[in-house]
Amino acid sequence: MAVLNLVQAINQGLQQALAEDERVLVFGEDVAANGGVFRVTEGLHAEFGDARVFDTPLAESGIVGLAIGLSAYGLRPVAEIQFLGFTYSAIEQIYTHAARIRARSRGRFSCPMVIRTPYGGGIKAPELHEESSEALFCHMPGIKVVVPSTPSTAKGLLLAAIQDPDPVIYLEPTRLYRLLKEEVAEEPYITPLGQARIAQAGDQLTIVAWGSMLERALRAARNYSAEVIDLLTLSPFDRETLLASVAKTGRLLIVHEAPKTGGLGAELAATVAEEGIMSLKAPILRVTGYDVVPPLPLLEDFNLPSEERIIKAIEELLRY
Amino acid sequence: MAVLNLVQAINQGLQQALAEDERVLVFGEDVAANGGVFRVTEGLHAEFGDARVFDTPLAESGIVGLAIGLSAYGLRPVAEIQFLGFTYSAIEQIYTHAARIRARSRGRFSCPMVIRTPYGGGIKAPELHEESSEALFCHMPGIKVVVPSTPSTAKGLLLAAIQDPDPVIYLEPTRLYRLLKEEVAEEPYITPLGQARIAQAGDQLTIVAWGSMLERALRAARNYSAEVIDLLTLSPFDRETLLASVAKTGRLLIVHEAPKTGGLGAELAATVAEEGIMSLKAPILRVTGYDVVPPLPLLEDFNLPSEERIIKAIEELLRY
Amino acid sequence: MPRETIAHFEIERLEVLTPHGEVDTELLPPLSDKQFLRLYELLQLTRLSDERALSLQREGRLGTFPSSLGQEAAQVGSAFALSHEDWVFPSFRELGVFLSLGYPLARYYRYWTGDERGLLCPPELNIFPINIAVGTHLLHAAGVAMGARYRADPVVAVAYLGDGATSKGDFHEALNMAGIYGLPLVAICQNNQWAISVSRKSQTAAETLAQKALAFGIRGIQVDGNDVLAVYLATSEALAHARSGGGATFIECETYRMSDHTTADDARRYREPAELERWRARDPLLRMRRFLERRGLWDDAEQTALEQSLRQSVDQAVAAAEATAPPVAAEMFHYTCYELSSRQQQQLKECSDGSP
């Protein structure tokens, strides 16, 4: 097993999917000769050629719409949107079409497609390059949303997403791209969608996080008996694992980068308030980005949940 | 005071805003000669002419983008999107630009604009004509979202939205357009944004609803001592009224048409689970649309929260 | 070196039949008399099925319905040129396309009663679901066209759109991609002069819609959209061009929406009756009938017989549509995704247990 970072693990996953299944096509802005602005598609164009790995014009709605047609025709498109902040113009294609074509056609057509896109803050990049708007897509029945948190889950979730019969939005936490390295199994494997992972076991409180915040939550939780859940699939999220953990710990803390109001943390909290409230010993806390326009680099550290803010919330919960 | 339905109340509000303030412009698809597909803009083109009330090409991103420029220039655009389901292609303009231009320009430019759009189910209309995706816009700092529930609140919220210094999405519950009639004050008045309304006082449980579901919640609550909160402004929602009511009743039921997962109900529940959990005697329940692609007319009654489903939830809460 | 002209363009218009049914023999497509008769039969079938839909709607037996009255030639003429394996991406007003391709009328009616099962396309056809979000479906056609080319299938993706749809950003993104990738795609625009109450002139300042093709470096042509043979010819040429690797074509069919936008609309609010009258004289059915008469293929007796037999099949379709059992609540869940989440399963149970 080789030690890979997140970029390498995703690249390996893409390479294997392309090699194994000729229905797989990889495209987006700058993914071919340039290998993607983060080099995630590096080498794929050289290996698989223009028909399998190609650049698109600068048109995000177009990229997603193209993927819809390709997938309906029986192919397995893996489309890249250069940054999550540029998917907004493609939301109509995602929500109106990709999410609904199976339903509208009563199963005759479907959209087994993946939209890969870098997301999240902490990389000192310009405006719209650090968005964390995953919650929008979690409110769209018919769309799955996944976020890896480590090189291994990155590869496994990607391959699972490509095999999934429905559209999957695959969010790549840019802050982790080169931050985390670990041994990743060489052969193709699947990390099943819809299943969370217990990243740290514990019984005094439950912390739920995903993507780049998982890394921070784990740091903050080091000295506590906290059960840290790596959500991995945000939609549909793993209700059972969440409820079972809270039933055990009685305390819940949710950490995400996105603005608090209307973030996915709200749904997780509401689910527990509806189905697991009887085991709660304390309020459900959320440590999140603020309800502000995402700030530019000089202020972003004030907005992203810090280890310190997470620890403060842990301490508060443990006082109950 | 004349007895008006919702359409007439909004029409009167638009007429008065146009008459009072020459910065106000009304535009969208079919709003001029045709008076809007629901006749909400009826008569305005004849009274105010092409420069104030005009048709646009079929381009929703364009309509919103145009409004952004007009408002930045100092005008007060009131743009109509024909149905909420067609705002999806305008989300980039809404979220990337309208929501952020004040922040990006450090206050030099701003977007005092209103996007009016019919929303919600129960009218037996084709696909995409009955969407209830308000939660998406409630997760966008910089955007306000309001939903009237009666002719009076419709007029007052509209005039408040037009005067607001920031972009407001004004959602018109189509099921109520001609269903509700009441006396509406003739002169212009404001229903302040950000303030909920107690539609029925009570002390055994709190029910929160908005738009067309308020009418249903009120029917269901008739025989209970339920405090029914008409949220009116969804973003920023009235935290104080919500928390005060739950502090009193100890039970919370939220009703909305949108799919459950990631709906605004989640945020309301999470807020109470975070800031008001100590007064809760029961789980927080949500009666909502299902997590499905919104069905066509023959099935829509199965999806919209019915009086019966709401009563069942009330009874369940009261068992605690 | 001063001002220099660096590019020239021309836009062509194609007409085969005059309003009186006279024909430009040089352009007459090589169809058999049987095929000419079939074209006429499809025009009639479309009109009668449409009329029936409107009366069903008035009686509350159908939901809001968009009539294709006046646009039959553009729909039938183009669909008639397609091959069995082509993929079709309809907008929402293409009754004539569905019927020409053999889609069951009963199923089409079911859709417009508000039943999703009405869009279940029979396996032998490749018709994408009716598209309500105007202009957004051309991208799906581009994707299918690319898929077909990737697999070296002789498939052309054919998308229908209106004049209003040309204003949407997705129209632009799709045809630009079609140009770049040289995709086997044909976009058939029924310029029926109106997008609800917005006139063609208010939709774009471009002199013709056909010239929008120039922005994408693809072929663009205008045809008389009330001339079923011209539409057939232009579509055949575009399909051949696409199949031979030549790339995409944008066809503007100039026609007219003779009815209200839908049954929920009242066109008298925004357009002159005189305009309607002018177009009535160019009725696409009349024109084809005159052509057949001139050719000695048609007379009043045949007309009566045809109408009678078509009305019978329309009756049967209505009966079949109305005999269909209503969908059950579970139907909402079944195709949301391939496998339901645990919450969806819970909801399905709750909803099947209860009543609306």
Place this chain on the structure above:
Amino acid sequence: MPRETIAHFEIERLEVLTPHGEVDTELLPPLSDKQFLRLYELLQLTRLSDERALSLQREGRLGTFPSSLGQEAAQVGSAFALSHEDWVFPSFRELGVFLSLGYPLARYYRYWTGDERGLLCPPELNIFPINIAVGTHLLHAAGVAMGARYRADPVVAVAYLGDGATSKGDFHEALNMAGIYGLPLVAICQNNQWAISVSRKSQTAAETLAQKALAFGIRGIQVDGNDVLAVYLATSEALAHARSGGGATFIECETYRMSDHTTADDARRYREPAELERWRARDPLLRMRRFLERRGLWDDAEQTALEQSLRQSVDQAVAAAEATAPPVAAEMFHYTCYELSSRQQQQLKECSDGSP
């Protein structure tokens, strides 16, 4: 009546200076020698400020930066034609536009350190915030143009975009509206042949970008974008046309991005060095300098003096930028909306109390 040509179009290209600085006297814009010198000074200022930005970035004193190297003529020539009251909608690579309009360089640098205050436009200018979402800002220009017309202000809205931006749906929606409403808008496209690694040819199959104007019924013209006088002339004409009620113009400036896309890019991965060399010979600064020399307005000594004085002002701008106190956390909240919600107030308090 067979196939008939119903519309003709031509696309023109404008050049004033040859690469050697020779001039087509008939087209020479009526500028004073002082103005010619000022144009050259702005070209130089742009280049030197850009060079400095790149070196600051390498030293970690500036964030990711998009260089305008090679595009100075397109930026300066167009901005120089604007009037004080015009509104400008930049893309993200318009250093030369900002400088020509008198935007403080220190503030521009601040923005690229990641400080939102760098976009606070001085009250005497009307420059919209730098636009990162490619192609989406043309609509704002359309809105401002419409607002200006509504108020009968003599304002033109001028939007800058790249070749890549022409593929976005919003480009299409904006220019189509500009055509319909006859808006006083000028869209200046710097076709620098690349959108990151995607070449102009891969961006669209249209022969020229200028011809995209035909889709909207507006004026379209191509100019040599490395010829500052041609760009000035074309922009002046477009502005006059707009101000006199003639409507919008789309100007394609053919130029070249001589640097990497941004400091985070490495163009050697995807383009031939030979291409860069070909364009180096057409350097826009050199060309203008030769013109001035031929006119007897310039020599080496003047060049040295100019560079020295400009470097001094760039130094001052860097010093001023770096002397600015960093923003405080509360700055995040201040302009999210006019009034903060109770939750935002709570968050502001929490965040000002704590540390990152």
